[in-house]
Amino acid sequence: MIKGILSIFASILGIVASTGANAASVFIFYEPDVPNCLKK
Amino acid sequence: MNRDFALKISTKLAKKLDGSKQDVEIWAYGLEIILNSVIKFLIIAVLSVFLGIFQYTMFCIIAFAFFRHFGGGVHFSTYLRCLSFGVVNFLISGEIASLDKVLIVHEILFYITLALGVAAILKWIPADTKKKPIKEKEKIKKQKIKTTVVLISWLILIIFLDKHGKDTYIPAITLGAFESLLFMTPFGYWTINEIDNFLNKIFIKTEEVK
Numbered sequence: 001m002i003k004g005i006l007s008i009f010a011s012i013l014g015i016v017a018s019t020g021a022n023a024a025s026v027f028i029f030y031e032p033d034v035p036n037c038l039k040k
Numbered sequence: 041m042n043r044d045f046a047l048k049i050s051t052k053l054a055k056k057l058d059g060s061k062q063d064v065e066i067w068a069y070g071l072e073i074i075l076n077s078v079i080k081f082l083i084i085a086v087l088s089v090f091l092g093i094f095q096y097t098m099f100c101i102i103a104f105a106f107f108r109h110f111g112g113g114v115h116f117s118t119y120l121r122c123l124s125f126g127v128v129n130f131l132i133s134g135e136i137a138s139l140d141k142v143l144i145v146h147e148i149l150f151y152i153t154l155a156l157g158v159a160a161i162l163k164w165i166p167a168d169t170k171k172k173p174i175k176e177k178e179k180i181k182k183q184k185i186k187t188t189v190v191l192i193s194w195l196i197l198i199i200f201l202d203k204h205g206k207d208t209y210i211p212a213i214t215l216g217a218f219e220s221l222l223f224m225t226p227f228g229y230w231t232i233n234e235i236d237n238f239l240n241k242i243f244i245k246t247e248e249v250k
Contacts, residue, residue, distance in 0.1 A: 002056075003056065003057065006053060006056055006057055007057060009053070010053055010057055010059070010063070010067055012070070013050075013066070013067040013070035013071055013074075014066055014067065014070060015070070016070035016071075016073055016074055017066045017067070017069045017070035017073070018066075020069065020070065020073040030076065030115050030116050030117075030118065030119045030121070030122030030123075031115050031169060031171050031172065032043065032069060032072045032073065032076070032119075033069075033171060034069065034171055034172060035062075035065035035066055035068075035069050036065075037062045037065060037066065038066065038069065
C-alpha cells in the first residue's frame with residue numbers, strides 16, 4: 001500500500017521534472033540545474 | 041536549501057522503491073521545482089489576503105504563468121532572489137490592478153500588451169536561458185505557435201469580459217500578461233541581469249568584509 005503511494009508520488013515527480021525541463025518554470029524567476037539525463 | 045531537502049527526500053524514496061542514481065536526480069529536480077513554486081505561491085497568497093488583493097493577484101499570476109510556460113523568459117541566478125523579486129512584483133501588480141483607474145489607462149495597457157505579444161512571438165519567443173537553451177527549429181516553431189494560441193485566448197477572454205461588463209479583473213489579467221511578455225524581451229533580460237550582477241557585487245563585498 002505505502003509502496004504504491006510512493007510509486008505514484010515518484011511518477012508525479014518524474015512528470016514535473018520532464019515538463020520542467022522542457023518548459024519555463026511557470027511563475028518562478030529561478031530554474032534549478034537540469035539533470036544531465038533530462039537534457040536533450 | 042530546497043535542493044538539499046529535495047535530494048534527501050529523493051534518496052529516501054529511491055531506497056524504498058529501489059530507484060537508480062538517475063531516478064534520484066530526476067525526482068530531486070521535480071521536487072525542487074514543486075517546492076520552489078509552492079513556497080512562493082503560499083507566501084504570495086497569504087500576503088495578498090492580508091493586503092485584501094488576493095483575487096487580483098491570483099488573476100495576475102495565472103495570466104503571467106500561461107505566457108511564461110510557453111514563451112519562456114529570464115531567470116535570476118538564485119532562488120532567494122527569485123522569491124524576493126517575485127513576491128514583491130506580484131503584490132505590487134495585484135495592488136495596481138485593484139486600483140480604480142481611468143478607463144483610458146486600461147486601454148493603453150491592453151494595446152501595449154497586445155503589441156508586445158505580437159512582437160515577442162515574432163522576435164523573441166522562445167525566450168530561452170543558458171540552462172535550457174532551445175536551438176531546434178521545430179521546437180522554436182512549436183513554442184511560437186503555442187504562445188500565439190495563448191495570446192489569442194487572452195484576447196478573446198478580455199473581449200468577452202469587456203462585452204459582458206465583467207471588467208473588474210481585466211487590469212489584473214492584462215498586467216500579468218504584460219509582465220510575462222516584458223521578461224521575454226531584451227529589456228527584461230537586461231533588467232534582471234543588472235539586478236543579479238548588482239546583488240552579486242554586494243554579496244562578494246559582504247563576503248570580503250567578513
